[in-house]
Amino acid sequence: MLTYFEFIQEYFPALLKGTVVTLEQTALGILVAVLVAVTMASMKMAPFFAIRWFGIAYIEVFRGTSLLVQMYWIFFVLPLFGITLEKFTAGFLAVGLNLGAYGAELVRGGIQAVPRGQYEAAVALGFSPFTRMRRIIFPQALLKMLPPWGNLLIELLKATALVALISVTDLMFMSKQINSTTFMSAQAFGTALIIYYIIARLIVTPGMRGLENRLARKLSIG
Amino acid sequence: MEEQHFPLSLEGDDVPMVRFMGVTKRYGDLTVLDALDLDVADNETIAIIGPSGSGKTTVLRMLMVLETIDEGIIYVDGKPLTHMEKNGRLVRASSSYIRRMRSNIGMVFQQFNLFPHMTALENCMEAPVQVLGMSRDEARQRAGDLLEMVGLEDKMDQYPARLSGGQQQRVAIARALAMRPKIMLFDEVTSALDPELVGEVTNVIRKLTDEHSLTMIMVTHQMGFAREISDRICFFYEGKIAEQGPPDQLFDNPHNERTAAFLSAVNEAD
Helix, strand or coil: CCCHHHHHHHHHHHHHHHHHHHHHHHHHHHHHHHHHHHHHHHHHCCCCHHHHHHHHHHHHHHHHCCHHHHHHHHHHHHHHHCCCCCHHHHHHHHHHHHHHHHHHHHHHHHHHCCCHHHHHHHHHCCCCHHHHHHHHHHHHHHHHHHHHHHHHHHHHHHHHHHHHHHCCCCHHHHHHHHHHHHCCHHHHHHHHHHHHHHHHHHHHHHHHHHHHHHHHHHHCCC | CHHHHCCCCCCCCCCCCEEEEEEEEEECCEEEEEEEEEEECCCCEEEEECCCCCCHHHHHHHHCCCCCCCEEEEEECCEECCEEEECCEEEECCHHHHHHHHCCEEEECCCCCCCCCCCHHHHHHHHHHHCCCCCHHHHHHHHHHHHHHCCCCCCCCCCHHHCCHHHHHHHHHHHHHCCCCCEEEEECCCCCCCHHHHHHHHHHHHHHHHHCCCEEEEECCCHHHHHHHCCEEEEEECCEEEEEECHHHHHHCCCCHHHHHHHHHHHHHC
């Protein structure tokens, strides 16, 4: 039986490789989630019923059903309709599309939390709807929505563990492999837990807080 | 459509800067403006007074097209504001037409509504740059001049959170003027201010009436100030003008009993 120190020495390279893949899945998942969130929030607030309906339907479907089932759909079912994706792509896409639905509600909430007077002042000054959103409303909304986005991104990081189930070689996948060859379950999954925690606490949370501080300084609201 | 009997535009020698014709605004069962007719001449300053809920603020919000119109029509500088001409008929105005017409009008709000993420100077530059397409240098020059005019040349780089209410409201006045409107609307602009800060804002408005040729419409609870700077006072009651006239006549010798009752109630409160 290996000591934990020897275990780490032996499997460090494999775990590191998995961690890198997890970070890649997280980063790309965030990118998709942000794009989806902004798009769907805009659609849900659009003046046209059909567009609004699409935004509402998207958010309902992706929030209301299981991420794992969505991922299986993207990876196993879409090929039946002629759309075949790499497992790596299917992984972060599923995570991003799912968490983006939650993000859309955060975006919408942030925008609606900007006081009505800000809209009216911008209207009175003749801003077009797009410029009004870009220059006046969104910067203020962004500051309001960053703290809940910090939570969401930690959820997203943890949700990427599911991509191991379609054989993306992430941290979870590597831990499972090590477990099945060594049967050192506590060490394998314990190390994975610690690494997820470290990424969340030492990268995601401080990153979001830094972003928040920088934005608050730049926007000088406080 | 009912709007057809309104003229496509106002012609003649004495076209008013603003004309409300039969303007009605309802919220559900509540009629806020009841077939209102109101003319404001070029360069005239009028004050709208009356009890709360009488439709005073709605007049300004209709003119800024922050509210839709239920019946009637509004003309600005002879051209329809709420409607536009299409094949020789008046139809509801499109949003781009309204945006173009709005550029004649500036508005100052009770709650200031400055953009909190921009400095005083940036607040005054933003619309000229983004809406009028002015160069940043030119916009900075104009914004600086206006902030100086309102007495804030040493606060240009401050964010609104660092300014007192009176200073914020003066920035808001400068911001509206930066668009060079023909008409300025003041919606209870001193109501949210501490009493000691009211004077600095009214001084700026007084200066505007003296030095600029602007048409001004203000909704106010400050009877003394209204009397001093207005050419005409309109007393609103239940969505209509119950009485209007020169300040001295209306304040000293009101003909309408509702006006008299309102004025004596206000005087007692003071």
